[in-house]
Amino acid sequence: MKLACWNVNSVRARLPRVLAWLEKEKPDVVCLQELKVEDAEFPSLEIEALGYRAVVHGQRTYNGVGILARGELRDVVRGLGDGVDDPQARLIAASVDGVRVVCVYVPNGGEVGSDKWDYKRAWLRRLRQWLDRNADPKQPLVLCGDFNVSPEARDVHDPAAWEDSVLYHPEARAALQEVTAFGLRDTLRLHHADAGLYSWWDYRMLAFPKNRGLRIDLVLATEPLAARCVAAGIHRDERKGKQPSDHAPVWAEFAPGT
DNA sequence: ATGGTTGCTTAGCAA
Numbered sequence: 001m002k003l004a005c006w007n008v009n010s011v012r013a014r015l016p017r018v019l020a021w022l023e024k025e026k027p028d029v030v031c032l033q034e035l036k037v038e039d040a041e042f043p044s045l046e047i048e049a050l051g052y053r054a055v056v057h058g059q060r061t062y063n064g065v066g067i068l069a070r071g072e073l074r075d076v077v078r079g080l081g082d083g084v085d086d087p088q089a090r091l092i093a094a095s096v097d098g099v100r101v102v103c104v105y106v107p108n109g110g111e112v113g114s115d116k117w118d119y120k121r122a123w124l125r126r127l128r129q130w131l132d133r134n135a136d137p138k139q140p141l142v143l144c145g146d147f148n149v150s151p152e153a154r155d156v157h158d159p160a161a162w163e164d165s166v167l168y169h170p171e172a173r174a175a176l177q178e179v180t181a182f183g184l185r186d187t188l189r190l191h192h193a194d195a196g197l198y199s200w201w202d203y204r205m206l207a208f209p210k211n212r213g214l215r216i217d218l219v220l221a222t223e224p225l226a227a228r229c230v231a232a233g234i235h236r237d238e239r240k241g242k243q244p245s246d247h248a249p250v251w252a253e254f255a256p257g258t
Numbered sequence: 259a260t261g262g263t264t265g266c267t268t269a270g271c272a273a
Contacts, residue, residue: 009273010265034273036266061266062273108273116272148273203273204262246264246273 001097001254002026004235005144005219007033007105007200007247011064014245015043021238022050027251028070029096031103033146035064042066059089065103065145069096080130090123091130098257099225100135104145109166117166120148124175128182137183140225140257146200146217146247149176151186154195155215167214185226187219187252192232199234200247208239219252228255 004027008014011032022030030052035042039058047054047068056066057078067073073094080091093102107123110116135141149172153159162168180186188197198213207213221229235249 013265034265061271110272202262203264206262243264 001028001099001256002251003029003031003101003142003144003219003254004249004251005031005033005103005217006238006249007146007217007245009034009245009247010036011043011066012037012041013243015046017238017243017245019046019050021235021249022047022052022068025235025249025251029099029101030068031101031144032066032068033064033103033105035059035066036061037064055092055094057089057092059087063089063105065089065092065105067092067094067096067101067103069094069101071097077134080126082126082130084126091127093134098140099254100139100141102135102141102143104143104147106145106147106149108148109172112164112166112169120166121171121175124179128179131179131182135182137222138224139222140228141222142219142225142252143179143184143221144217144219144250147176148216149173150214150216151176151180151218155197157196157198157212157214162214167216180220183222184220185223185229187221187226187229187232188215188234188250190226190229190232197234198248199250201239203246217247217250219250221252221254225254228257229253230255
């Protein structure tokens with residue numbers, strides 16, 4: 001099973017690129033973030049025409065997540081469902097081919113010390129609680145999406161400069177580690193140890209041509225699924241060309257379960 | 259410390 005995960009920064013603005021990428025890469029499962037559309041406006045017809053089914057947890061203007069799959073999507077869950085009054089559409093989960101797929105768009109956090117920063121750290125705590133209540137680290141599960149946190153220094157082009165930012169602040173990394181401590185492996189790091197592998201580059205300041213990026217989009221897998229991960233990578237070329245998202249797709253391939 | 263860019267929505271916010 002080939003799984004890919006992409007923050008598209010508006011599915012309507014990105015539709016031609018998304019369709020071309022689906023035709024080229026033909027992933028079996030796709031997790032999308034920052035759809036920026038309500039469910040009714042999601043371009044289901046164009047995507048279904050390529051052989052995918054889609055489940056969406058949309059929102060007007062901001063956020064919005066979805067899962068595409070060639071196979072059947074079962075037991076769909078939208079939102080953290082933890083009783084917190086939270087209108088932001090940031091989580092959708094579904095089961096495909098025996099794998100529980102959880103797609104998340106973690107809050108960016110604005111500025112350190114802001115209300116958004118508090119919301120981000122709280123949301124990551126809520127995500128860990130959601131895993132504790134709704135998942136089992138001994139079962140095949142993938143948690144992927146835009147985490148808006150870089151795990152380590154090798155994931156950041158200039159770690160010292162980013163220490164105080166919401167994307168690499170020590171408290172953000174600690175909150176991410178609380179999530180992965182549930183029992184999740186970073187699939188890219190199962191296959192690649194090198195620095196300089198990024199998934200996001202700011203639109204500004206020629207960040208992409210200068211490769212001033214961060215790896216904030218992750219495909220995390222429980223142990224039984226990580227054991228089946230035969231390859232992982234980043235479709236860096238998708239950041240090139242006309243009207244790209246500011247994120248590149250990240251992907252992992254899993255051998256069939258026994 | 260500010261500014262740089264993109265998208266949605268329509269001047270300002272979010273990223």
